[in-house]
Amino acid sequence: MILSAIIGFGATILLLTAGYLFGLKQAYDAREQLRKQNLMLAAKMEELPERLLQGQNEREESLRLAIQQVLNPLIKREQLSQELSHLEVKLGHDGDLTALLDQMAEKGNFEAILLSDEEGWPIAASSNTRDPERLGAIASQLLLFAGRLGRGGTPAPLALMLHDETNTVTLSRIFRVGDQRLSLTAAAPGAQLTSTALDPALVKIDAVLLKRSYLR
Numbered sequence: 001m002i003l004s005a006i007i008g009f010g011a012t013i014l015l016l017t018a019g020y021l022f023g024l025k026q027a028y029d030a031r032e033q034l035r036k037q038n039l040m041l042a043a044k045m046e047e048l049p050e051r052l053l054q055g056q057n058e059r060e061e062s063l064r065l066a067i068q069q070v071l072n073p074l075i076k077r078e079q080l081s082q083e084l085s086h087l088e089v090k091l092g093h094d095g096d097l098t099a100l101l102d103q104m105a106e107k108g109n110f111e112a113i114l115l116s117d118e119e120g121w122p123i124a125a126s127s128n129t130r131d132p133e134r135l136g137a138i139a140s141q142l143l144l145f146a147g148r149l150g151r152g153g154t155p156a157p158l159a160l161m162l163h164d165e166t167n168t169v170t171l172s173r174i175f176r177v178g179d180q181r182l183s184l185t186a187a188a189p190g191a192q193l194t195s196t197a198l199d200p201a202l203v204k205i206d207a208v209l210l211k212r213s214y215l216r
Contacts, residue, residue: 077194083107084200089207097208101126104201110186111168115205118143118181135170138162139185142172159195173198177209 087103089096101113105126112129116122120140125132142160150156162170171193172185184198184205 076192077197080108080197081200084198087201087204089204097124097205098127100201100204100208102128104186104198108186108188108197109191110188112187114139114183114185116140116183116185118183120183123182135185135187138170139172139183142185143174143181143183146174159198161193161195169193171195171197173202175202175206177206182209 084104084107087100087107089100097115101115101124104110105113105128110126110128112131112135113126114122114129114132114135115124116136116139118140120136120143122132122136125135129135142162146157146160156174158175159171159173161172164170166189168187168189169191170185170187172183173195174181174183176182184202186198
C-alpha cells in the first residue's frame, strides 16, 4: 500500500515536472520568437532613415528630370537665338549672302534655308538646300496666305509655320527691306521652333541686302 502510494506520488511528480518543463520550453520558444521579432523590427528601424532618404532622393530626381524636360526646349531656343545673333558678315564678297545662310543652317541645324521675294523667286539659298523651288513654292503660298489674313485692316502675320507628316517644321519669316516684301524660310526636321526663331538673323541679312545689289 505504501509502495503503491509512493509510486503514485512519484508518477504525479513526474507528470508535474514534465508539464513544468513543457511550459518552460513553450515560454522559452515564445521568448525566442519574440526576441527574433524584436531583432527584425530593430533592423527595419535602422533601415528606415536610409529608405526614407532614398525615397526622397528618388522624388527629387524625378522632379529634376521633369523640370529639365520642361526647360530643355526653352534652353535650346535661347541657344539658337544667341547663335543667330552672332553670325559673321563679310560685306564686299559675291558669296556673302550664301555664306550667311550657310552659317544659319549650321548653327540652327536647318536642312534648308531660302531667301525669296514675295513671288517665291529665290534670291539666295544655303548650300544644303536640295530643292529650292519647292521651298520657294511653300514660301510664296505662305506669303499669299499672310496677305489674305491681313485684309480688311487686320494686321498680317509676320511668320507662319508648317509641320508636315515627316516631322519637319518649315518656318517662313516675312519682312521688308526697302519697299520689297521678302521671305526667309527655313526647314528643320524634328525641331521645336517658335515664330520668332529666325528674327535674330534678320539684321545681318538686311545689312547684306542693302549693301549688295541682290534686290531688283
